[in-house]
Amino acid sequence: MSIEIVTLTTEAELIPFQEQLxxxxxxxxxxxxxxxxLADxxxxxxxxxxxxxxxxxxxxxxxxxxxTGTLLGFIYGHTTKKGLWWxxxxxxxxxxxxxxxxFSNGYEIVTFGVDPAAQRQGIGGMLHDTILYGLPHRTAILSTQHENLPARRFYQKRGWQIILHDFYFSGNPLPYVILGRAL
Structure with missing residues (x-):
């Protein structure tokens, strides 16, 4: 299967992909x-x-x-700064x-997902590398559920390190890890 990675930078560019997303x-x-x-x-x-x-x-x-033009995965992020929830x-x-x-010059990965039917084909790695390529930031940061061992292994292989263990977001009873990576 041939994969295309496309980087979108505006809300308008996302509109054609909303249903597939x-x-x-x-x-x-x-x-x-x-x-x-489904509501989420x-x-x-x-x-x-x-x-x-x-x-x-x-x-x-x-x-x-x-x-086929079928959407297989996505990742998005932005500069982290005071006043943003995460x-x-x-x-x-x-x-x-x-x-x-x-955090002083960090890029926050907000959400990252690959369709389960398309996992383990290198798509996540391509998305990960594309979003981080050429950023003017010193670091990237993200969170993943503590028990999500496949995600944690994926990030570890790509040079991410744990900054905080057993972190709890307000209103969420599940523990997370906060990860960082030098860019």
Whole structure:
């Protein structure tokens, strides 16, 4: 299968892909450990992406089959800064040295998913490498569920390191790890 990675930088560029994004998000995140619903997938497409597309250095990368045009995966992020939910949840738990190292010039990976039927074909690696390529940031940061061992192994192979163990986001009873990577 031939794969194309496309980088989108505006909300308008995302519009043609909204339905396929909803479907891929649901297939990728409805399974354990995420257990997301169809309503969560719709929220992701209709509200969350729109919100984040207005942030500095917003990038949304999609992977699609060249043969069929089918969307297979996505990743998106932006510059992290005070006033953004994820940043403001995590930053108070970092030492001043950690904050300066990881957040003072950091790129936040917000959401990353590959359709389960397309996993283990290198698509996640292509998406990961594309979104980080050429960024003007010193570091990249993200979170993943503590129990999501496949994701943690994926990130570890790509040079990510754990910044915080057993982190709990407000309103979420599941533990996460906060990861960082030098760019």
């Amino acid at each position: 909803r479907q891929v998000y649901y297939r990728a995140f409805s399974l354990p450990p995420h257990n997301e619903s 997938a719709q929220h992701f497409v209709s509200r969350q992406i729109v919100h984040h597309s207005k942030n500095e250095h917003f990038r949304f990368c999609i992977a699609r089959s060249l043969e 940043h403001d949840q995590v930053a108070p738990y970092l030492s001043e040295a950690q904050y300066q190292q990881w």
